[in-house]
Structures are given as C-alpha cells and as structure tokens.
Amino acid sequence: LASKAGAFSATLFPGDGVGPEISSAVKQMIEAAKVPVTWDEQHINKTVDPRTNSMVTRENLDSVLKHKVGLKGPMATPIGKGFRSLNLTLRKELELYANVRPCFSLPGYKTRYDNVNLVTVRENTEGEYSGLEHEVITRKASSRVAEFAFKYAKDNNRQKVSAVHKANIMKKADGLFLECCREVAAKYPDITYDELIVDNACMQLVRDPGQFDVMLMPNLYGDIISDLCAGLIGGLGLTPSANVGMHGLCLGEAVHGTAPDIAGKDMANPTALALSACMMLRHVGHVDAADNIQQAVLAVIAEGKYRTRDLGGNASTSDFTKAVIDKLS
Amino acid sequence: LASKAGAFSATLFPGDGVGPEISSAVKQMIEAAKVPVTWDEQHINKTVDPRTNSMVTRENLDSVLKHKVGLKGPMATPIGKGFRSLNLTLRKELELYANVRPCFSLPGYKTRYDNVNLVTVRENTEGEYSGLEHEVITRKASSRVAEFAFKYAKDNNRQKVSAVHKANIMKKADGLFLECCREVAAKYPDITYDELIVDNACMQLVRDPGQFDVMLMPNLYGDIISDLCAGLIGGLGLTPSANVGMHGLCLGEAVHGTAPDIAGKDMANPTALALSACMMLRHVGHVDAADNIQQAVLAVIAEGKYRTRDLGGNASTSDFTKAVIDKLS
Numbered sequence: 001l002a003s004k005a006g007a008f009s010a011t012l013f014p015g016d017g018v019g020p021e022i023s024s025a026v027k028q029m030i031e032a033a034k035v036p037v038t039w040d041e042q043h044i045n046k047t048v049d050p051r052t053n054s055m056v057t058r059e060n061l062d063s064v065l066k067h068k069v070g071l072k073g074p075m076a077t078p079i080g081k082g083f084r085s086l087n088l089t090l091r092k093e094l095e096l097y098a099n100v101r102p103c104f105s106l107p108g109y110k111t112r113y114d115n116v117n118l119v120t121v122r123e124n125t126e127g128e129y130s131g132l133e134h135e136v137i138t139r140k141a142s143s144r145v146a147e148f149a150f151k152y153a154k155d156n157n158r159q160k161v162s163a164v165h166k167a168n169i170m171k172k173a174d175g176l177f178l179e180c181c182r183e184v185a186a187k188y189p190d191i192t193y194d195e196l197i198v199d200n201a202c203m204q205l206v207r208d209p210g211q212f213d214v215m216l217m218p219n220l221y222g223d224i225i226s227d228l229c230a231g232l233i234g235g236l237g238l239t240p241s242a243n244v245g246m247h248g249l250c251l252g253e254a255v256h257g258t259a260p261d262i263a264g265k266d267m268a269n270p271t272a273l274a275l276s277a278c279m280m281l282r283h284v285g286h287v288d289a290a291d292n293i294q295q296a297v298l299a300v301i302a303e304g305k306y307r308t309r310d311l312g313g314n315a316s317t318s319d320f321t322k323a324v325i326d327k328l329s
Numbered sequence: 330l331a332s333k334a335g336a337f338s339a340t341l342f343p344g345d346g347v348g349p350e351i352s353s354a355v356k357q358m359i360e361a362a363k364v365p366v367t368w369d370e371q372h373i374n375k376t377v378d379p380r381t382n383s384m385v386t387r388e389n390l391d392s393v394l395k396h397k398v399g400l401k402g403p404m405a406t407p408i409g410k411g412f413r414s415l416n417l418t419l420r421k422e423l424e425l426y427a428n429v430r431p432c433f434s435l436p437g438y439k440t441r442y443d444n445v446n447l448v449t450v451r452e453n454t455e456g457e458y459s460g461l462e463h464e465v466i467t468r469k470a471s472s473r474v475a476e477f478a479f480k481y482a483k484d485n486n487r488q489k490v491s492a493v494h495k496a497n498i499m500k501k502a503d504g505l506f507l508e509c510c511r512e513v514a515a516k517y518p519d520i521t522y523d524e525l526i527v528d529n530a531c532m533q534l535v536r537d538p539g540q541f542d543v544m545l546m547p548n549l550y551g552d553i554i555s556d557l558c559a560g561l562i563g564g565l566g567l568t569p570s571a572n573v574g575m576h577g578l579c580l581g582e583a584v585h586g587t588a589p590d591i592a593g594k595d596m597a598n599p600t601a602l603a604l605s606a607c608m609m610l611r612h613v614g615h616v617d618a619a620d621n622i623q624q625a626v627l628a629v630i631a632e633g634k635y636r637t638r639d640l641g642g643n644a645s646t647s648d649f650t651k652a653v654i655d656k657l658s
C-alpha cells in the first residue's frame with residue numbers, strides 16, 4: 001500500500017466541536033495508508049487578529065500558503081456583529097476560487113436516490129458573497145472557475161459540464177458568467193456543455209440526478225445546490241469538499257457543522273473529512289493512497305457493521321476508524 | 330354543485346404555446362362546476378407598448394385591475410435585449426406581492442416522495458428581481474409578504490411558518506427580511522415559527538419534505554425552492570400558483586412553460602392551470618366549486634385511466650378534461 005508520490009507537509013485545522021475527533025481519526029487513516037505527511041496543526045484564535053480583521057490569523061494563512069495543501073475540520077464562527085465567517089475568510093483570503101464537491105450515492109447506504117454521481121464546481125470568492133450583498137461577478141473569476149471545471153472534467157473522465165445560472169433575470173452578472181463558460185467550453189470540444197436555469201436545475205436534480213455530471217455555477221447557487229445534492233445521498237456527513245486556488249493551493253474541508261451536541265463523545269462520522277482528505281491526497285499525487293482510503297471508508301459503510309449514529313448504526317468514531325484502518329493494513 | 334358565492338368577472342390570459350388549449354379545458358371545467366363567471370379574454374401584444382415598456386399593454390393591466398381576479402396560462406417572452414419577462418411584468422406592474430404555491434403529493438401518482446404537503450410563499454416584487462441585480466429587500470415588502478404568509482397559515486389551518494434566508498451572508502438584506510418575519514410571527518402565537526438557511530432548507534426538503542408546512546422567503550429563494558418542491562411531486566405540470574396583491578387582487582398562474590413542441594396537439598396537461606383556477610375561485614368565495622374541481626382533477630389522475638403523456642398515460646387534453654367534467658356533473 002505504499003504511495004508513489006513523495007513526502008510532503010500539510011496544514012491541519014482540526015476545527016471546533018467534533019472537529020478534533022474526526023481530524024484525529026483521519027490522521028490515523030492517512031498514517032495507516034502509509035502516506036509520508038508531516039502535519040502543521042493550526043488553531044483559530046479566540047480573538048480577532050487586526051492584521052486579517054478575523055479570528056483567522058496571519059500565521060494560519062501563512063501555514064497554508066507555505067505547505068500549499070491542507071485539511072480543515074468544521075469551524076464555528078461566533079455569532080454577532082463584526083465576526084466574519086471563518087470558513088469564508090479562509091476561502092477568500094487564500095483566494096481559493098473553486099469549491100469542488102463530488103457527490104455520489106454510497107454503495108449499500110440507501111436513500112431515495114441510487115444513481116447520483118456528480119461534482120459541483122462552485123465559484124468561491126464573489127457573487128452575493130462579495131461582502132457587498134450584490135451579485136458581483138467578474139470575467140476573471142468566472143473564467144478561472146470555468147477553466148477549472150472543464151479541466152477537472154477532462155482529467156476525471158467526466159463527459160459533461162452543465163452551467164447553472166439565472167441569466168434570464170440577472171442578465172448582466174449571470175450573463176457574463178455564461179459568456180465565460182461558453183468561451184471555455186469552446187476549447188473543450190470533447191466535453192458536452194449545456195446550461196440550466198437554477199430553478200429548473202433544482203427541479204431536475206430531485207427528479208433525476210443521474211442526468212448530471214459536472215455542474216458549474218456562481219457562488220450562491222453553488223452553496224444551495226451542493227447542499228441539495230448532499231441531501232440526495234444522505235447529508236453533509238458523507239460529502240467531501242476541496243477548495244482549490246492558484247499556485248497549487250488545495251484545502252480539503254468537511255462542510256458539515258461542528259455538531260456541539262455530540263462533540264467529545266466519540267460519536268461523530270469522520271467520512272466527509274476522510275473523503276476530503278482523499279481529495280487533498282490526489283491533489284499532491286498520492287492517488288493510490290487516496291483510492292485505498294476512500295475504498296476502505298466506503299467498504300466499511302457498505303458492510304454496515306460499523307456505521308455511526310447519523311447512518312443509523314451505533315459504532316463510535318473509534319470503532320469506525322479502526323474498521324477502516326483494519327482494511328488498510 | 331351550485332356555488333354559494335355570486336357572479337363575478339375575471340381576466341383570462343390564455344397565453345402562448347399550449348396556453349390556449351389548457352385555458353379552454355379549464356374554462357369548461359369551471360362551467361361544469363356551475364361557476365357564474367364572465368371571462369374578459371386578454372392577449373399580450375406582439376410589440377412593445379410604450380406606456381408599459383413591455384408587450385403587456387395598459388389594457389392588459391387595466392383588465393386585471395378592473396376584475397381584481399384573473400387566470401393566466403404560460404407566456405413566452407421573446408428572447409433578446411429590451412424584452413422584459415411578461416410573467417414578471419404582470420407581477421410587478423400589478424404589485425402582486427405574494428406568490429403562493431401549494432405543493433402536495435398527488436394521491437395515486439407515485440414519485441420518490443409521498444408525504445409532501447406544503448405551501449411556498451414567495452416575495453414577488455424585489456430581491457435580485459428588482460432589475461438592479463442587487464438583493465433589494467425593503468421593510469415594506471418583507472412585512473406585507475410575512476403578514477400574508479401568517480394569515481394564510483391561520484386561514485388554512487397550517488401550523489408552522491418557516492422563513493428561509495441566507496442572513497449569515499446577506500446580513501443586511503436577509504437580516505431585514507428575518508426581522509420583519511419575526512415581528513409578524515410575534516402576532517401569531519398559535520403558529521410555530523422557525524428559520525432555515527437556504528442551503529439547509531434545500532437539503533432538508535430532499536431528505537424529508539414532510540417536516541415543512543408554510544415556507545416564507547425572498548424572491549430568488551422562492552423561485553428556486555418552489556421549483557424544487559414541484560420536482561418532488563412530479564413537476565410544474567401539477568403545481569398551482571397564485572399571485573396575490575393589494576385590494577383583493579389575485580392572478581392564478583400556471584408556472585410551467587409554453588411547451589411549443591406539443592402546442593396545438595391536444596396533448597398538454599391542464600392540471601396546473603385547473604388547480605390555479607381553484608385558488609382563484611377560493612379567493613372570490615367559490616370555495617365549494619373550487620373543492621369540487623380540485624377533487625375531480627385529482628380523482629381522474631388517481632384513477633389513472635385518463636392520464637396525459639407527462640404523467641405516463643396517453644389521454645389527450647380533451648379526454649382528461651371530459652373525464653373531469655363527467656365527475657362534476
């Protein structure tokens with residue numbers, strides 16, 4: 001089970017709530033897969049760093065910039081004025097412009113849908129998320145996320161990219177987004193390209209998600225649709241996510257909440273973080289290790305003996321982790 | 330089957346594509362239910378009326394203002410610069426501030442979900458739809474649509490209103506919307522009130538739509554979520570809609586497309602328009618007739634013998650309509 005790629009270092013934000021437990025679980029899985037990684041563990045401040053105007057410190061950001069890759073547990077932004085979302089601060093300050101969320105039906109874990117196998121690619125820096133509460137959409141950000149989506153499709157043997165928009169209403173902003181998508185699509189003649197209005201996209205998703213492959217969209221629609229897709233296959237506890245930026249930056253991220261009610265109780269499901277770690281591992285070339293970990297995680301869920309509570313089982317985080325590690329060694 | 334309420338007049342926009350066929354079908358059903366209505370048939374211009382800056386003419390608008398109630402088939406806005414959406418022009422110019430879409434699982438018509446029974450109430454005049462491509466949200470529009478939703482809940486024996494928002498990001502706009510919802514909620518202590526972030530709302534909807542009752546939201550989220558909900562029960566061909574405004578204005582509206590491929594072929598399903606007509610009939614007090622028509626339509630679908638193609642059958646529009654009328658007489 002040795003990896004082909006070499007040793008590397010990575011930032012680890014264990015995060016809040018169940019974050020430390022699932023981070024520890026995932027570190028053990030990665031170790032069992034014999035990945036030669038050195039972790040730089042980073043913690044978010046309890047007070048605002050004036051240099052970043054956030055509880056995310058300059059050191060936190062510099063760690064990711066230095067290692068280029070990282071993994072992030074859920075973080076709880078304190079409620080109240082003056083607190084920028086920690087998740088968004090990381091995405092924005094590091095200019096992690098593409099949020100990538102593969103979403104697929106888990107073998108053996110039954111939901112109403114059994115044929116989901118799609119990837120949402122979400123513009124991660126602008127739109128209504130610009131801080132201006134306007135839909136700010138630029139050519140630069142739209143083109144680079146579109147480039148990312150088509151290249152991702154090509155590299156991952158995906159056949160189709162569907163752009164999601166509301167250009168019939170947001171003629172300027174979403175119109176520009178579509179224009180950029182079309183320009184990039186023209187450079188990838190082997191990949192089918194189509195467009196859907198966001199309301200119709202949601203209706204189609206709940207009727208027949210099997211028709212989708214890669215979905216490409218502005219920030220807000222991506223936020224909504226990626227959660228909808230997670231719902232189709234069982235929830236955010238199961239779906240990985242990676243934030244990708246320039247210069248090879250990649251931050252894997254579990255996008256579920258901190259689940260304070262079960263924090264510290266050895267009950268949380270580490271699947272989303274584990275699969276996010278696999279995305280990070282593939283990014284640095286540890287493809288075999290990523291495949292092995294992913295297969296082991298999916299096999300444990302499929303077998304059903306060691307499922308955590310969110311999946312209807314009564315395995316602890318440790319039971320589940322041990323079962324995954326047993327498969328890896 | 331005579332109605333308690335009296336004679337009235339109403340505007341009818343047959344609309345484009347399949348609009349005229351399904352309008353004619355629905356007129357026949359209403360006649361069979363012995364509703365004493367006089368229709369004022371209105372057609373949209375083929376050129377822009379300078380008084381309205383739209384193909385919707387001053388006469389079109391005045392007709393609705395005069396009769397106060399109306400029914401509208403699907404309309405096709407020509408593609409290209411300078412054409413405002415006809416649907417939106419009607420909503421906006423008539424200040425039809427609440428879009429109401431009941432969405433329920435149809436007895437006997439199987440989808441992945443069998444327990445949907447909710448109503449989306451959508452702010453219908455502002456948000457990103459303001460024409461400014463900003464999320465323009467005002468106290469006035471938010472309060473009146475919230476008032477509408479709670480009163481609707483009370484009048485229709487609904488237990489809960491769930492406000493949908495993204496106030497963690499759109500702190501100002503969606504924050505104001507929530508503030509207005511909370512103020513109104515305080516006046517309705519018998520109705521449960523809760524709030525969901527829009528991404529989570531979509532995830533919850535696909536996992537367990539049975540948890541929702543009345544959903545209240547700004548324009549864009551309402552656009553997205555109402556289509557998502559329609560998808561849960563079989564599509565826009567089955568879901569009614571009404572646009573409600575001040576001074577008793579109510580415009581029932583089929584929100585599906587014009588389906589040009591089957592236009593004129595006696596193949597379209599008039600269900601969405603028929604159920605929208607029922608909303609209009611209830612609005613003017615013809616509650617018994619509305620209930621009768623709705624029951625007849627649902628019974629024909631449930632029995633399965635006369636289903637149109639979109640529902641997997643091979644009944645024509647006329648077959649279906651005749652079957653409904655047979656039940657009414």
Ligand SMILES: CC(C)[C@H](C(=O)O)[C@@H](O)C(=O)O
Binds near residue numbers: 085087088223497528
């Ligand atoms: C936590 C929140 C700010 C975030 C977002 O809106 O992007 C989350 O919903 C997500 O999708 O990662």
Ligand SMILES: CC(C)[C@H](C(=O)O)[C@@H](O)C(=O)O
Binds near residue numbers: 199
């Ligand atoms: C046709 C379109 C402009 C309209 C909207 O966006 O409101 C439609 O999607 C709807 O929901 O009625």
